[in-house]
Amino acid sequence: MKNKSLVSINDFTREEHIRILELAGAFEKRPKQRILEDYVVATLFFEPSTRTRLSFESAATRLGARVIGFSDSSSSSVTKGETLRDTILTVSNYCDIIVMRHPKEGSARFASEVAKVPVINAGDGANQHPTQTLLDLYSIRKTQGSLDNLNVAFVGDLKYGRTVHSLVQALCNYNTTFHLVSPLELKLPSAVKMSIKERNLEYYQSTDLQDVIQKVDILYMTRIQKERFADPLDYEKVKNAYVLRNNMLINAKPNLKILHPLPRVNEITSDVDDNPMAYYFTQALNGVFVRQALLASILGVVE
Amino acid sequence: MEKEILRKELKVSAIENGTVIDHIPSGSVFQVIKILNLTEYQNQLLIATNLDSQKMGKKGIIKVSNKFFKSDEINKIALFAPTATLIIIKNFEVVEKKKVEVPDYAENIVKCFNPNCITNNEEITTRFTVIDKADLKLRCHYCEKITARKNIAFR
Numbered sequence: 281m282k283n284k285s286l287v288s289i290n291d292f293t294r295e296e297h298i299r300i301l302e303l304a305g306a307f308e309k310r311p312k313q314r315i316l317e318d319y320v321v322a323t324l325f326f327e328p329s330t331r332t333r334l335s336f337e338s339a340a341t342r343l344g345a346r347v348i349g350f351s352d353s354s355s356s357s358v359t360k361g362e363t364l365r366d367t368i369l370t371v372s373n374y375c376d377i378i379v380m381r382h383p384k385e386g387s388a389r390f391a392s393e394v395a396k397v398p399v400i401n402a403g404d405g406a407n408q409h410p411t412q413t414l415l416d417l418y419s420i421r422k423t424q425g426s427l428d429n430l431n432v433a434f435v436g437d438l439k440y441g442r443t444v445h446s447l448v449q450a451l452c453n454y455n456t457t458f459h460l461v462s463p464l465e466l467k468l469p470s471a472v473k474m475s476i477k478e479r480n481l482e483y484y485q486s487t488d489l490q491d492v493i494q495k496v497d498i499l500y501m502t503r504i505q506k507e508r509f510a511d512p513l514d515y516e517k518v519k520n521a522y523v524l525r526n527n528m529l530i531n532a533k534p535n536l537k538i539l540h541p542l543p544r545v546n547e548i549t550s551d552v553d554d555n556p557m558a559y560y561f562t563q564a565l566n567g568v569f570v571r572q573a574l575l576a577s578i579l580g581v582v583e
Numbered sequence: 584m585e586k587e588i589l590r591k592e593l594k595v596s597a598i599e600n601g602t603v604i605d606h607i608p609s610g611s612v613f614q615v616i617k618i619l620n621l622t623e624y625q626n627q628l629l630i631a632t633n634l635d636s637q638k639m640g641k642k643g644i645i646k647v648s649n650k651f652f653k654s655d656e657i658n659k660i661a662l663f664a665p666t667a668t669l670i671i672i673k674n675f676e677v678v679e680k681k682k683v684e685v686p687d688y689a690e691n692i693v694k695c696f697n698p699n700c701i702t703n704n705e706e707i708t709t710r711f712t713v714i715d716k717a718d719l720k721l722r723c724h725y726c727e728k729i730t731a732r733k734n735i736a737f738r
Contacts (some may be wrong), residue, residue, distance in 0.1 A: 286726065314690075349586055363705055363706070364701070364705055365705065365706075365707075374639035382701075383699075383700050384694075384699055384700065384701040384704050384723025384726075385697060385700050385701065385725070385728065386701040386702060386723065386724075386727070387701040387725075388724035389701075389724065389725045390701050390702075390705075390707055405699050405725075405726070406699070407726055407727055407728075408727070456670070460655050471729060
């Protein structure tokens with residue numbers, strides 16, 4: 281994976297995904313290793329994303345790397361009208377790897393073609409956010425022991441959530457049975473459903489959350505945003521139907537784990553947090569180990 | 584029947600050597616000219632559109648003197664004029680007839696329909712993979728969104 285950019289989850293093969301997850305496991309055991317002391321990591325956040333940026337910077341710093349960059353485009357030369365191409369060409373003189381978040385879709389692919397150093401996509405508009413997908417895979421594998429043959433429910437906004445789209449596509453490599461729970465207005469787009477159908481995997485669509493809870497190993501919750509509805513009345517009708525409460529988990533399988541890409545608003549009530557099935561905060565911690573694994577393997581420090 | 588052929592010939596005169604692009608959808612004639620870079624063409628160029636056609640209702644035709652296109656060059660027009668047929672003329676004789684074929688890739692011809700795609704916000708060559716030739720669906724190399732037939736626009 282040395283010098284290979286990570287723009288889209290499909291840029292890495294299934295074997296490479298597994299290799300990253302294994303490496304992440306090693307970093308979880310020993311998170312502080314100064315193996316990147318001679319390296320400079322640039323984090324270019326053309327739009328703010330505190331959580332993702334801090335996770336990357338924490339990963340880099342724990343490996344001894346120096347971090348340079350900006351946390352939103354108002355503090356960069358973008359405000360002076362510089363093109364993305366020029367920014368990337370310039371910054372790639374200053375660093376060994378670029379981590380980039382940008383509001384335009386396709387910006388990360390373009391940057392990876394322009395840059396002299398590898399690029400890790402930390403989110404390009406509504407398109408891809410592969411490191412989120414890898415940390416989701418890591419969390420699933422760690423809690424279930426394997427990625428194969430699981431029942432996974434996706435709940436909430438399945439139409440606009442890129443996190444959901446990428447993870448569904450990645451899980452298609454592991455014989456997953458999908459349970460897609462959403463209001464009718466926010467169903468999984470047909471282009472994404474196509475990847476499930478191409479693999480002849482089982483999937484069930486429904487609007488009822490309670491029904492699927494007892495059937496699944498992973499419950500992947502997402503937030504339903506009011507702005508997604510043309511008619512505010514439609515939002516009012518569904519907003520409480522996709523809220524997970526602790527008492528709904530009584531008949532759940534003992535191995536069930538609840539994931540959420542965060543930030544959470546009200547779709548998981550706080551009484552769930554103390555349930556051992558709640559995994560979303562550990563999931564965020566796992567992001568650091570996965571990003572350590574990516575930085576170290578793309579920079580060629582580990583194999 | 585003979586009379587009709589004669590009338591057709593009269594509408595657009597024959598060329599001695601070159602390529603005839605026939606059965607172009609009427610609305611796409613000028614796009615085809617742009618794609619093939621014929622706006623600055625220095626030789627004889629005959630253009631007709633809104634001609635009656637039994638097959639298509641209305642059609643356009645372009646006759647390009649002394650020009651023989653490479654197949655990857657001419658196949659670009661299949662994205663806008665999938666019905667087009669090519670007739671190669673030498674010494675006023677038809678030496679070859681073929682259909683255009685939808686290419687596997689499209690570089691800098693089509694505009695990505697996604698307004699939030701980086702290619703619509705910076706000077707970048709657009710690149711698409713044709714994922715469905717029959718139904719015409721193109722996946723953007725950058726934003727990965729699919730531009731379908733109804734959304735295809737010339738760059």
